[in-house]
Amino acid sequence: MKQGTSSKRCVRAAVLVASNTPLEIRDFPLSGPEEGEVLVRVSCCTICGSDIHAFTGRRKSDFLPAIVGHEIAGVVDELGPSPPTYWSGEPIVVGDRVTFSMTASCGTCLYCARAGLPQKCVNLFKYGHTACATDRALTGGLSEYVLLVSGTSIFKIPDMISDEVAATSMCAGATLANAFEGTQDKASVVLVGMGMLGLWAIRTAIKNGFSRILCLDVNKDRLGFSRESGATDVIDVSNLEAMEVADRVSSYLGGVGADLVIEMSGTAQGVRSAFLSARTGGQLSLVGSVIPAGRIEVDPYEVVRRSLVIKGAHNYRPDHLASALRLGEDKAHHESLRRGVSKPVPLTLVDRAFQDAIEHRSHRIMVTP
Template sequence: MKSVVIERPGDLQIQERPLPLPEAGEVRVKVQYASICGSDVHIWHGHNPFARYPRTIGHEFFGLIDAVGDGVDRARIGERVAVDPVVSCGHCYPCSIGRPNVCKELQVIGVHRDGGFSEYALAPAANAWRLPESIPDTLASLVEPFTIAANITAFLQPQPDDVALIYGAGPMGLTAIQVLKGVYGVKTVIVADRITERLTLALNNGADRALNNSEIPLAEQLDGVQPTLIIDAACHPSILAEAAALASPAGRIGLLGFSGEPCAITQQSLTSKELSLFTSRLNSNRFPQVIAWIEQGLIEPEKLVTHTLPLSQIEQAMTLFEKDPRSCCKVILKVS
């Protein structure tokens, strides 16, 4: 089978690898479509501290179950499935309280174990979620990105009368817009970004206001409006301090970033307003929720897709995703 392998940072190859056999409790997925995430690019360049090399990347993927290991019902062969990349132990403290995404023994498919940029991939049977026919093959890999928005909003508990501010109109920011508007009915969603074309995408995905903060500070553009809910989907360490300054008293701030750089913020800026700060990593069993949202038409994954390329053009696809944020949002890879 053909697999996209990062042998070492900077060394991306398409390799011919042996067909994997599912172990007990696993399924093998014949991958149909996969989509590119920023973390895939980070692994390519050696900027993901969790990756181990060599690694077949890809954690957003969809396909058909074509083989099962011991203990898995053979009737599952042929199922259309989206794969949750979060693999947990099931018995540590985080797992026991329903947060397997921060399991003490966490493994992420495509990061710690081989992923879905391959003609075939293995996954625990419990991680392979059957999809209704109403979700087309071409969009099925996008269930996973929406679980990121599902996870952070579950902490933030948006309300219709919230004034929401989202930093960043990349894929994470756009999924957050759709979830806030389509699922929670938030009436006012403001998005800040420094790329005009991304701001246009934000409006097309449901944002009510799109602000370019490349030259004029957000405080000036908000003109006294104090957001009650803020999501940092740009993932820059400087944002938290500004978010705390802009937030309404009793506001909620959600962080999705993974930067190792220090962030300067005072306790006073948080406690004086009694702000609530939430962090979110990956997703905690959000796949059924997102599948239902798509089936009900509450979110529209197709609005994120700008390019579709074959797996054979993986380096071109990854470079496009990384280098051309003006024209590119989500890139779908046709695997087979």
């Protein structure tokens, strides 16, 4: 389609009506994009851990019913009046392959203009997290089309990047770019929780020049995959207490902790292990704690005396997504990440896709319309 020419027809999408219930395939009217908007035909959507939390009820999801899914790659189908440009400033062209920031922000509030946290905009819009009860319902990736609203940062997918890797960059890759930001020394990194976030973390660590990459998990298959993906060391922590984990990490690193520890499991045990595994003067980036997982005991005395930097990395800025896409342009990084994504599952079998994701049949399950 061209600018402002969408025809009146219906498209299919998978709707999560309530947690712990099967998704419903529904028809929605395909409305043309309004001023500053872009209509994208979805090529694929990968199922993120937060989608699983909404599906299983582990996360409070007061936005339901919704078309979920926020790791999306697609093709520009139609431009609304006064269309936006790419984040780079170049014009968007119908037929381009694109991905985009998982949030849209106003650009003028405190968090956008001063704090450098557009993902916390006071007028935030979040893809895959918006009720589909209106005629502007196509805001999630488990659909044939998605409507990009004004304030979205849009990126053209480079030719050498596959749809599935581009989709995972939209959440996992960009979030990891955020998590690595701020660390000063780049000799050693400990990665806790080796799902798709973990695979992106390995490749980001390699790109950033870390010489020791220690991966921690309770799943032996994922640890094996991590080693194949570039980890220098893997540790099975399934039978270890947090202090034992830290001692094991220290033994690998010459008696000190890691320069950077990134926690992606979101479990209380994982967070405590990560806290204890960072060296004095190191950085702890918390990524996986997107649902309540119980309190852990941390003495502020330890934080102060260890001069520890603790960073919470929730979502990302647009430049983090740009960084993830640049990483994906490298053939070795790209092929390693691509191995973590499943073969396509059709939208009509979306419940099977979620079950596969829950059972960890792949690091990411890919759904196609």
